[in-house]
Amino acid sequence: MIRSTEPGRRCRRATAAVALLLCALLPASAQNTPWQRALPGYRYEFPRDHFNHPDYQTEWWYYTGNLKTAAGRRFGFELTFFRQGVARPEAAETTPPVAGAAAKSPWELDDVYLAHLALSDLEGARFYHRQRVNRAGPGLAGADLVARRVWNGNWQVQFENASAGSEPAQDLRAVCDEFALQLTLRPAKPPVIHGVNGVSQKGPERGQASHYISYTRLAAQGALTLAGQKINLSGLAWMDHEFFTQQLAPELEGWDWFSVQLASGEELMLYRLRRRDGSPDPYSAGTYVDSRGVSRHLAASEFSLEPGAAWRSPATGARYPVHWTLRVPALELALEATTRLENQEFAPQPGDTARVWSLPTYWEGAIELMGAQRGAPISGVGYLEMTEYDRPVHFGAQ
Numbered sequence: 098m099i100r101s102t103e104p105g106r107r108c109r110r111a112t113a114a115v116a117l118l119l120c121a122l123l124p125a126s127a128q129n130t131p132w133q134r135a136l137p138g139y140r141y142e143f144p145r146d147h148f149n150h151p152d153y154q155t156e157w158w159y160y161t162g163n164l165k166t167a168a169g170r171r172f173g174f175e176l177t178f179f180r181q182g183v184a185r186p187e188a189a190e191t192t193p194p195v196a197g198a199a200a201k202s203p204w205e206l207d208d209v210y211l212a213h214l215a216l217s218d219l220e221g222a223r224f225y226h227r228q229r230v231n232r233a234g235p236g237l238a239g240a241d242l243v244a245r246r247v248w249n250g251n252w253q254v255q256f257e258n259a260s261a262g263s264e265p266a267q268d269l270r271a272v273c274d275e276f277a278l279q280l281t282l283r284p285a286k287p288p289v290i291h292g293v294n295g296v297s298q299k300g301p302e303r304g305q306a307s308h309y310i311s312y313t314r315l316a317a318q319g320a321l322t323l324a325g326q327k328i329n330l331s332g333l334a335w336m337d338h339e340f341f342t343q344q345l346a347p348e349l350e351g352w353d354w355f356s357v358q359l360a361s362g363e364e365l366m367l368y369r370l371r372r373r374d375g376s377p378d379p380y381s382a383g384t385y386v387d388s389r390g391v392s393r394h395l396a397a398s399e400f401s402l403e404p405g406a407a408w409r410s411p412a413t414g415a416r417y418p419v420h421w422t423l424r425v426p427a428l429e430l431a432l433e434a435t436t437r438l439e440n441q442e443f444a445p446q447p448g449d450t451a452r453v454w455s456l457p458t459y460w461e462g463a464i465e466l467m468g469a470q471r472g473a474p475i476s477g478v479g480y481l482e483m484t485e486y487d488r489p490v491h492f493g494a495q
Contacts, residue, residue, distance in 0.1 A: 132185055132342040134304030139295035143288065144265065146310060147256060148247070149240040150340040151208070153308075154182040158240070158247050158254065160269060160282075161356065162317050162334030163463050163478040171437065172321065172330065173217035173463025173480070174278060176254070176271055178247050180240065181209045203235040210238035212249035214271050216278070217463050218323070219437040224462075226443055227273045264288070267315070267336070280319035282334050284312050286390035291366065292382070293394055297339075299370065299380050300346035307341035313356070313364040313386050333358050333478060346380070348372050351485030353402060355423065355434070357466060359477035362388035367395070367423065369402045371485075377402075385428060400425045408439040410458075415487035417442070417460045423468075432468035434481065444487075459484040 133152040150156055158178040165171045184207050210233065215226040231238040231249055238249040245256040245265070252271040259265035264284035271278050289311045291297045297309040315334040320327055335356045350373050357365040367383035383395035404418030421434040441462025459482065466477040 132182065135296050135306040135308045135341045135344065136304060137294040137296050139308055141290060141295065141308075141310070144245065144256065144259075145242055146308075147265075147338065148242040148245075149180065150308075151182065152185065153340040154185075154342045156180045156240075156340040157338070159337040159339075160254065160334060161461075161463075161480040162280075162315070162332055163358075163480075164280075164317060164321075164330040164332035166328055166330060170328075171219040171463075173215075173219060173438075173441075174280075174334075175213065175215040175461060175480070176252060176269060176278075177213045178238075178240070178249055178252075178254075179211040179213075181211065183207055183209060203233070206232050208233060210249050212238075212252050213443075214252060214273060214278075215441075215443075215461070216276055216321070216323075217438050217441055219463060222438055222440075224438060224441050225273075225275050227275075264312070269319075275323070277322040278319070280317050280330075280334070282312075282315040282317050282336070285314040285316055286312070286386065288312055289384060289386055289390075289392045291384050291392075291394070297344075297382065299344045299382075300349075301380070302346070304342065305344055305346055305380075307339045307344045310338045311356075311366060311384075312336040313366070314358060314362075335364075335480065345370070346378070349378060351483075353404075353418075353421075353484075354482040355402070355421075355464075355479055357423070357432070357434075357477055357479040359466070359470075359475055361470070361475060365423075365425070367400055367402060385425065395425065399427055410440070410442050410444065410487070412442065412444040413458050413487045415442070415458065415460075417483050417486050419460075421481070423466070429471045430468065430475075431470075432466045432475075432477070434464045434466050434479070436462055436464045436481070438462060458487045460486070 132154040160176045162174050164174065209230060211230045213228050217224055229249060233239050240247040247254045255268040256265045264287060267282040269280045269282060291309040296306040298306045313335060315336060317334040318331045320329050349370050351371045352368055354368040364386040365383060369381045370378035372378050379397050381397040383400055385393045385395055401424045403422040405420035405422060407416040408419045409416050419436050419439050423432040423434060442458060442460045444458040461482045464479050464481045466479060468475055
């Protein structure tokens with residue numbers, strides 16, 4: 098674990114488990130605030146929906162990618178921004194200001210902003226990761242439509258103003274003690290809306306869902322500074338943006354999530370929600386995106402994710418399946434997913450202040466895929482996230 102020199106306490110990547118645990122620390126008045134839920138029929142609008150949605154309690158912007166040098170040295174990266182609502186800013190929007198009333202302090206806590214930065218040196222077998230937490234304060238962290246920016250300290254993504262009919266390029270920058278990363282990300286396809294009727298449904302009840310947007314193919318170009326050396330990189334990145342209030346059912350204890358970018362120009366997003374008995378939940382789902390950018394929802398019955406060989410963490414004892422078989426029969430697609438670096442686990446270490454949050458560990462890392470589609474060989478790259486393998490976290494207590 099890399100020590101952070103940034104002010105304030107640090108925390109892990111914003112997953113729904115983090116949201117649940119943060120809510121447990123909030124005052125009852127904040128937890129009882131009537132946050133908006135992700136419901137069918139939501140009308141998406143861009144660029145507005147690339148940025149902040151304060152009426153929803155939980156929101157994240159999640160960037161991953163597979164990069165390489167001209168000589169073929171490979172790296173993976175992750176940069177995630179997370180907003181967790183503490184108090185819904187409802188009164189400020191609906192109540193006229195009172196003459197003579199004191200102005201709201203910029204230090205008043207409406208949201209907690211977390212961020213997570215990771216670098217996988219796949220050839221050097223090194224995994225670097227860092228985390229931080231801030232309040233918005235006087236510009237410390239946020240997601241702003243006017244500025245076209247999402248940031249936490251000196252980690253940021255700046256959206257360019259796009260011309261009519263085109264998607265905005267995004268400039269990603271992050272600096273820490275061990276490395277610095279600067280990338281320009283250019284969308285090859287328009288954003289994808291996952292799910293059905295505007296929601297990615299993850300449970301049987303109304304509102305157990307998220308509004309879920311992805312750029313599934315971003316051409317990445319930039320530079321990494323590592324050990325004092327500047328390394329030029331290019332490759333593919335993926336961006337997820339989700340906002341919701343409570344999306345997971347109480348009988349769930351974790352999930353396995355894949356992003357897949359095939360050499361054919363197609364993409365897949367697949368997730369397996371795991372129930373307490375270890376079986377896949379029927380609200381597991383996915384999305385297929387063809388080479389033109391046309392997307393198709395995949396129900397749980399239309400694909401399978403089969404775990405294979407596992408790696409055991411020396412830090413936590415958790416066993417993570419790092420070899421998977423992915424099958425989508427309707428696409429005549431079968432893939433084997435492996436990784437060059439088995440240890441891509443986020444686990445707090447002794448002396449890491451994130452331990453005070455008692456947060457669960459998880460595995461998140463770069464993968465490679467080989468297989469066949471319609472009888473022809475096919476390959477690709479992607480990212481895999483596996484949660485709650487060290488200990489289950491139940492999601493019904495919120």
